Amino acid sequence: MLSLQDQMKQAVAISAVNQIRDGMILGLGSGSTAALMIQELGARIKKKELNDIVGVTTSFQGEVLATELGIPLKSLNAVSHIDLAIDGADEVDPHFQLIKGGGACHVQEKLVAARAKKFVVVVDSTKLVDKLNLSFLLPVEVLPGAWHQVKEQLEEMGAEVKLRMAQRKAGPIVTDQGNLVLDILFKDGISDPMSMESRINNIPGVLENGLFVNLVDQVLVGEINNNEVSVRDLIKVQ
Template identity: 85%
Template sequence: MLSLQDQMKHAVAEAAVEQIRDGMILGLGSGSTAALMIKSLGKRIKNKELRDIVGVTTSFQGEVLAAELGIPLKSLNAIGHIDLAIDGADEVDPNFQLIKGGGACHVQEKLVAARANRFVVVVDSTKLVNRLNLAFLLPIEVLPGAWHQVKIELEAMGAKAELRMAQRKAGPIVTDQGNLIIDASFKDGIIDPINLELQINNIPGVLENGLFVNLVDQVLVGEINNDEVSVRDLVKA
């Protein structure tokens, strides 16, 4: 039997797929909830419920899954636009600002989200927060030769910063782009995501950080109420 959290993820993934129409170019996100969305999409394509779909993936893992399910894929450089991008998030604040990058895919995820005409975020209710970065670390992708320099700069900004280490191998996590990840936390959380995103990205050696600012059009939230699973369409504060 599925856990309550998994039931929420399934429900919100299905709700997102309901927004897909024939002929769309789709941004296919990363993470556990996005994977459920990709599986549902693959099933509908196989059953001919959806036609002429093209996917643009945000991670190598998502590319492998979509290919196995027979979803036609193109690279970001091969398309002129994305109709709809669907992805998860590690944290969502009341203004629809996000932290992403728990899976170290946030560079490609942000590229896809920025290209999309509509960006829909799918989460379970545990991902909703009043302020970003109080519980979840902010991922920052850095060039391998610059990680220590970037760490010093982040600490000068008041952050605790650590190189993300791999769990099942010696050494650090390496991204799909061949870079490293520094995870940062600020004592009082992130009060001003808009300015902090720019400030961090201006540090030499930083490729991109996991703050997704002013990109989200809709947030679908899986919830449990009285032991019943439901999906709430969140309203921006």
């Protein structure tokens, strides 16, 4: 039996797939909730409830899963547009600004989100925060030869910085692009995500960071009320 959190993830994944129409080019996100979305999409394609779908994945993990499910795929360079991108998030603030990159896929995730006509974020209620980066670490992807230099500059900005290490493997995490990830935390959180995104990305050696600013069109939130699973269409605070 699915846990309550997994039931919330399943509910928002199905709700997002309900927006897909025949002939769409889709951005297929990364992470546990996005994986449930890809599985639901694959099931509907197999049953011919959806036709002429093309997916653009945001990670090698997503590519493997979509391929196993028979979802036709193209690279980002091979499509002229993306009709709808669906992805999860690690944190969502009331203004629909995000932190992503817990799975170290945020570079491709941001490229796909920025290309999409509509970007839908699917999360469970635990991912909603009043302010970003008070607890969840912000990932910064860096060139391997520059990680220490970038670490020092981030520390000068007031951040606590750690090189992300791999689990069950010696050494650091290596991204799909062959880079390293620094995880950072500002003790007072991030009050101005737009400014912080630019400041970090302007450090030489940084490829991209996990702040997703002014990209999201819709947030679907899985919730539990009176032991019943529901999906809330979140309203952005202006």
